[in-house]
Amino acid sequence: MIRIFVTGGTFDKEYNEIEGTLFFKDTHVTEMLNLGRCKVPFEIRTLMLVDSLEMTETDRQIILDHCRKSKEDRIVITHGTDTMAETAKILGEAKLDKTIVLTGAMIPYKFGSSDGLFNLGSAFAFAQSLPAGVYVAMNGRYFSWDNVRKNRKTGQFEENS
Amino acid sequence: MIRIFVTGGTFDKEYNEIEGTLFFKDTHVTEMLNLGRCKVPFEIRTLMLVDSLEMTETDRQIILDHCRKSKEDRIVITHGTDTMAETAKILGEAKLDKTIVLTGAMIPYKFGSSDGLFNLGSAFAFAQSLPAGVYVAMNGRYFSWDNVRKNRKTGQFEENS
Amino acid sequence: MIRIFVTGGTFDKEYNEIEGTLFFKDTHVTEMLNLGRCKVPFEIRTLMLVDSLEMTETDRQIILDHCRKSKEDRIVITHGTDTMAETAKILGEAKLDKTIVLTGAMIPYKFGSSDGLFNLGSAFAFAQSLPAGVYVAMNGRYFSWDNVRKNRKTGQFEENS
Amino acid sequence: MIRIFVTGGTFDKEYNEIEGTLFFKDTHVTEMLNLGRCKVPFEIRTLMLVDSLEMTETDRQIILDHCRKSKEDRIVITHGTDTMAETAKILGEAKLDKTIVLTGAMIPYKFGSSDGLFNLGSAFAFAQSLPAGVYVAMNGRYFSWDNVRKNRKTGQFEENS
Numbered sequence: 001m002i003r004i005f006v007t008g009g010t011f012d013k014e015y016n017e018i019e020g021t022l023f024f025k026d027t028h029v030t031e032m033l034n035l036g037r038c039k040v041p042f043e044i045r046t047l048m049l050v051d052s053l054e055m056t057e058t059d060r061q062i063i064l065d066h067c068r069k070s071k072e073d074r075i076v077i078t079h080g081t082d083t084m085a086e087t088a089k090i091l092g093e094a095k096l097d098k099t100i101v102l103t104g105a106m107i108p109y110k111f112g113s114s115d116g117l118f119n120l121g122s123a124f125a126f127a128q129s130l131p132a133g134v135y136v137a138m139n140g141r142y143f144s145w146d147n148v149r150k151n152r153k154t155g156q157f158e159e160n161s
Numbered sequence: 162m163i164r165i166f167v168t169g170g171t172f173d174k175e176y177n178e179i180e181g182t183l184f185f186k187d188t189h190v191t192e193m194l195n196l197g198r199c200k201v202p203f204e205i206r207t208l209m210l211v212d213s214l215e216m217t218e219t220d221r222q223i224i225l226d227h228c229r230k231s232k233e234d235r236i237v238i239t240h241g242t243d244t245m246a247e248t249a250k251i252l253g254e255a256k257l258d259k260t261i262v263l264t265g266a267m268i269p270y271k272f273g274s275s276d277g278l279f280n281l282g283s284a285f286a287f288a289q290s291l292p293a294g295v296y297v298a299m300n301g302r303y304f305s306w307d308n309v310r311k312n313r314k315t316g317q318f319e320e321n322s
Numbered sequence: 323m324i325r326i327f328v329t330g331g332t333f334d335k336e337y338n339e340i341e342g343t344l345f346f347k348d349t350h351v352t353e354m355l356n357l358g359r360c361k362v363p364f365e366i367r368t369l370m371l372v373d374s375l376e377m378t379e380t381d382r383q384i385i386l387d388h389c390r391k392s393k394e395d396r397i398v399i400t401h402g403t404d405t406m407a408e409t410a411k412i413l414g415e416a417k418l419d420k421t422i423v424l425t426g427a428m429i430p431y432k433f434g435s436s437d438g439l440f441n442l443g444s445a446f447a448f449a450q451s452l453p454a455g456v457y458v459a460m461n462g463r464y465f466s467w468d469n470v471r472k473n474r475k476t477g478q479f480e481e482n483s
Numbered sequence: 484m485i486r487i488f489v490t491g492g493t494f495d496k497e498y499n500e501i502e503g504t505l506f507f508k509d510t511h512v513t514e515m516l517n518l519g520r521c522k523v524p525f526e527i528r529t530l531m532l533v534d535s536l537e538m539t540e541t542d543r544q545i546i547l548d549h550c551r552k553s554k555e556d557r558i559v560i561t562h563g564t565d566t567m568a569e570t571a572k573i574l575g576e577a578k579l580d581k582t583i584v585l586t587g588a589m590i591p592y593k594f595g596s597s598d599g600l601f602n603l604g605s606a607f608a609f610a611q612s613l614p615a616g617v618y619v620a621m622n623g624r625y626f627s628w629d630n631v632r633k634n635r636k637t638g639q640f641e642e643n644s
Contacts, residue, residue, distance in 0.1 A: 010500075013199055013588060015591070015594055017493075017589040017590050018635070018636070018638050020493065020503075020505075020534075022503075024229060032279070035274060035275075035276060035279065036276050036279030036283075036300075036301060037276045037279075037299075037300050037301075037316075037317065038279070038300060038301030039299070039300040039301060039302060040301040040302050051307050051503075072299070077298070082488070088198070092234060101240065106500040107498060107500050110594065110595070110596070111498055111593065111594045111595060112197060112273075112593070112594060112595025113593070113594075113595075114196075115198045116197060117278040117279045117282065118193070118196065118197030118198075118278045118279070118281060118282035119197065119282060120279060120282065121278065121279035121280060121281065121283040121284075121286070121301070122197075122281025122282040122283060122285060122286035123282075123286075124283060124286075124292060124301050125282070125284075125286030125287045125290070125298065125301075125303070126286045126609055127281035128302070128303070129286070129287060129290040129291055129303070130290055132208030137286065138198075139197075139198050139199060139201070140194070140197060140198075140200060140201040140202040140282070140285050140286075141200060141201050141289070142286070142290070146296075152501070153501070155198075155500055155501050156198065156200055161620065169336055171339075171342065172353070176429060176430070176433055178332075178428040178429050179474070179475070179477050180476055181332065181344070181373075183342075183344075212342075245390065267339040268337060268339050268366055269337070271433065271434070271435070272433045272434060273433060273434025273435075274432070274434075313340070315339070316340050320407075345632060354601070355623070357596060357597075357598060357601065358598050358601030358602065358605075358622075358623060358628050359589060359601075359621075359622050359623075359638075359639065360600045360601070360622060360623030361622040361623060361639055362623040362624050392527060399553075424500060428520060436516060436517060436518075437519050437520045439519075439600040439601045439604065440515070440516075440518065440520075440521070440601070440603060440604035441517030441519065441598045441604060442601060442604065443600065443601035443602060443603065443604025443605040443606075443608070443623070444604040444605060444607060444608035445608075445622070446605060446608075446610070446623050447604070447605035447606075447607075447608030447609045447623075447625070448608045448612060450624070450625070451608070451609060451612040451613055451625070452612055459608065460520075460524040461519075461520050461521060461522040461523070462516070462520075462521030462522060462604070462607050462608075463611070464608070464611070464612070471530075473611070477520075478520065478522055
């Protein structure tokens with residue numbers, strides 16, 4: 001059983017055709033897992049739907065709190081990429097005895113050419129196969145929470161050093 | 162470094178608009194990895210482009226031979242789903258000291274609603290995180306080569322017993 | 323008010339992921355008109371869902387009969403491309419005082435890269451703007467029923483002479 | 484021969500994955516006409532790539548000037564929807580002896596679920612079949628330049644009265 005916590009991010013953004021802006025309506029993660037014919041049992045809960053640049057310390061405490069209380073010890077968190085590394089750090093420092101994998105997307109799932117489905121597939125796989133710890137799954141790789149950052153110029157994740 | 166061997170399967174089928182039939186032209190795996198913004202170094206080689214129902218024992222020996230001779234010890238094989246379990250068995254019995262992950266798709270990548278990108282993401286992740294062995298990565302899970310079959314009615318992979 | 327008669331064709335084909343074959347389940351024309359935000363009032367009726375290579379003379383008489391009895395004098399017919407010109411001829415020779423436009427697609431709508439939405443947009447426009455007569459709307463153009471054929475090699479429609 | 488003038492609008496917007504914003508890179512109209520297997524000869528020229536809310540009177544004079552000087556007497560203009568009716572009015576009052584059809588989209592073509600392909604198909608058809616005049620082709624219909632407005636709440640085009 002995998003626990004999924006949804007927090008928003010580009011992953012779940014949609015285009016508002018009246019306003020011409022991007023917004024959140026609902027998460028697409030269940031739809032994506034169905035498209036991937038995923039048969040791993042999962043429980044999904046939307047904690048918030050925010051752009052990660054607007055995520056507060058309170059939001060991060062809510063995420064940590066849910067990870068701590070989760071009965072499942074394998075957790076996937078969908079998250080905006082801009083501050084994914086910050087949230088990973090908060091979760092990593094808590095040293096929970098669980099495998100927690102954060103993932104996201106550079107392009108909204110609804111825009112057709114999204115990396116989201118690939119990332120979700122890899123996050124689900126890492127959540128099942130990695131030992132307890134907190135990881136970022138992006139660009140086909142996994143990164144440990146204490147050695148990852150997003151390169152804002154390239155849009156890619158990389159190690160700090 | 163991940164080695165990818167392409168063998169065909171639904172993954173890479175396209176629609177011939179003049180004939181109204183499905184056919185193989187070229188593999189889409191590189192395009193899919195680019196869409197997934199995959200930054201894991203990889204080398205790709207197309208061994209064949211066949212429907213797995215038409216795969217022969219000679220074809221399987223070619224695949225085994227390439228796995229054996231591959232310098233990389235982490236290998237992803239794209240393969241039709243119908244006989245994926247048979248090829249996994251041939252590779253598993255050879256007891257190579259490598260992590261070999263077979264994956265495929267139920268819907269062609271080119272048809273828009275494919276599970277292929279999800280599966281490729283999970284196969285890449287399992288190839289990096291699982292110990293030496295031969296695995297099938299489908300339906301968001303991994304299966305050991307000696308305990309997997311495709312359920313032809315549901316189209317899903319499951320354990321033998 | 324535009325009357326739509328659905329007869330099948332590549333337009334409405336889908337991929338059966340268990341069998342690996344193309345089949346008909348239901349028409350996508352309403353979904354396509356919604357995607358096009360079409361606000362022209364229309365009534366849709368599925369007469370049959372067949373590959374046009376398998377369309378019989380009885381089928382064509384059914385189509386003609388429905389065109390004859392239709393209260394609306396502007397009609398769009400979705401049809402397989404292979405024998406679209408034959409059906410157009412049957413309808414044209416009946417000399418009904420209605421504007422009848424046949425259209426179809428080279429690629430199934432569900433496959434993502436279909437010409438179907440473009441063709442449906444043009445067929446709807448021609449049905450509103452052309453005088454009474456029978457036309458084929460394909461390749462961005464319209465052809466009169468008595469001077470059109472499909473070039474089987476190129477997949478394009480052209481005049482007979 | 485149809486002359487196409489590109490002015491931008493939602494039609495041609497893309498998603499900048501580094502900035503998380505919408506922007507213009509290049510027009511997709513040729514790609515869309517190829518997808519629609521359009522065989523009507525056309526010449527395309529990009530006059531500007533702007534959001535129509537930012538279109539100036541100078542921009543509109545440039546569009547009018549190009550319509551006036553165009554050798555072709557059948558013209559399609561791609562345009563943002565917000566001020567499409569204003570530009571149509573400028574062009575209509577000039578009383579050129581040409582068939583000019585403006586069209587656009589509510590959703591960017593690149594976002595997969597766009598109405599753009601349907602609209603372009605209908606605009607091309609109306610440009611070939613309507614008498615000289617200036618028209619807006621949206622929502623599957625055509626509107627005369629002197630009796631059309633966009634309803635900002637519904638996002639649909641409608642007659643003024």
